[in-house]
Amino acid sequence: MTFSTKDKERLEKNPGELIYEEIKEFVGTSSENRLSFLDGYVMWDEPLVGFADGDDEIFADYKTIIEPEHLTPREALAEAYGKSPDDMPTHLSVISWILPAVEETRKSNRLESRIPSRLWSHTRWYGEKFNEKLREYMVTLLDNMGYLATAPFSQPYFKTFTNEKGPYSNWSERHIAYAAGLGTFSLSDGFITESGIAIRCASVVTDLVLPKSPRVADGPYSNCLHYIGVNCLACIKRCPAEAISETGHDKLKCQQYLHEIGYSRESYAGGYDNEKSIAGCGLCQTKVPCEFENPVKRMKKEME
Template sequence: MSLPKATEPTPPVPFITAEIRSFTLTSPLNRLPDSDGDVIFDEPSVQFADGNDPIFDEYKSIIDPTHLTPREALALAQGKNPTDLPAQLSVISWILHITEKTRRTNRRETVIPSRPWSYTRWYGEQFNDALRKHVVELLHDQGYLAAAPVVQPYFKSGRNGKGRFSNWSERHVAYAAGLGTFSLSDGFITERGIAQRCGSVVTDLALPASPRNARDHLSNCLFYVNNKCRACIPRCPAGAITENGHDKDRCADYMNSDINYLKEEYGVGVQGCGLCQTRVPCEFRNPAAKL
């Protein structure tokens, strides 16, 4: 499939979006083990952010000064100076929606994640990495610069005074691309819900920035919109969610110690948890959409 160059009149949006969708639906890596070939993720949502959007500079104070702008992320990957890159940069952001079949299995759980949910965490992220590499290769083949920051050697996660963070937050990128907002549980609620994984690629291919319609960074969560929902609080077996938000350390401790034995039982490298993302009003839709 050939992409038009950025200077040509037809915007290449449908090509890149179609390619991400088709790779997701056809890749053998997007298949749940121990199933009849069930997909791990449904058709993805794909949107774009302007690589020069000032929100990426704001993330240096919202997240951490080490959080990379798209320009810094692409320059580091190319071994170039940020000022030597082309003026126009874009960020492609996608949401991989977890299937209803898997969500149903996690809804039934109260202490541990279901096996399909853990497979989604482990094998699904392997697929997400394959998708990142596929998009980068596709763009390289067309002569564009491209990098997926989270698979670069410079990607790091760490801690600061506000808690855990990374130097490329996929959800903050998705927010910049207008794909959803954060929430009381900390998860990112899209129009198709919170039960998802996300990814992104920075490129010099010119893409039209998607509109960011959210009123603020929490406006898809009912707790912040009308104070009517707290459903994720009792869903968390670690007591990590309260009206004050999400305690990342409690959450990580629960996953890394209390239920860590599941790695062996399920045969995965990371088992996750995600009970707060199922059997809640934001599981598969934006509950604030009609308010």
């Protein structure tokens, strides 16, 4: 990957736009976003991109909201370069992106009530492989431009743990996306963006200074109809594991269901790397009002 004089001019003029354009272009053109064994089926729609200040105090708060192991962007970048957080440059930024599932995938999952559709399952597996390529691409691009960069999720130090509520990690992509103003959490636990909840997300930490995206949400759950007092609860009915209730999402029940789901190999034939490539569930993220849009925004618009 080469970085031309033209790219340098773009970077100086508007770094945020350059980053957004690069992510959008990669999603739009990469063969990794296409399933060759399904006539080049495209998995992800146009991305959403947001930026957070690497030293935003919310990252320190996550040590209490999640667990003390959750890394701040400064710790994550320093660890990737084998240095101390204090040795990192003064200004750090976090780039966060959202990959919305295409309509056909969402529609196919709406028809299911026990296991995910073939398209959802493939998108869970190959779509995350694409997400991984996008992380790599962005880190290489920033490195070629002369900046420090790391995708914490792809680093050997990324870990998942379990506490009494269930699994958590030391780099939660959704909490990063929340910090970058891309959406909020919900009753089902999923992250609701302007393109809905049927998404995947990822992030990169860098010392390229980027404009902080505004956090317009009123609070960490304000894109969910339930938390603004609307009787929705559609996700509760969608969950075959009874892992969602009016008090929230039981991660342990959900995880157990994902392990014991008993996918039928015959009905998912084609294009598998191995056993693991039949994966996911996400029934609570389709056939619900938050599937492909911010339902609270829609409701407010309808009331205008």
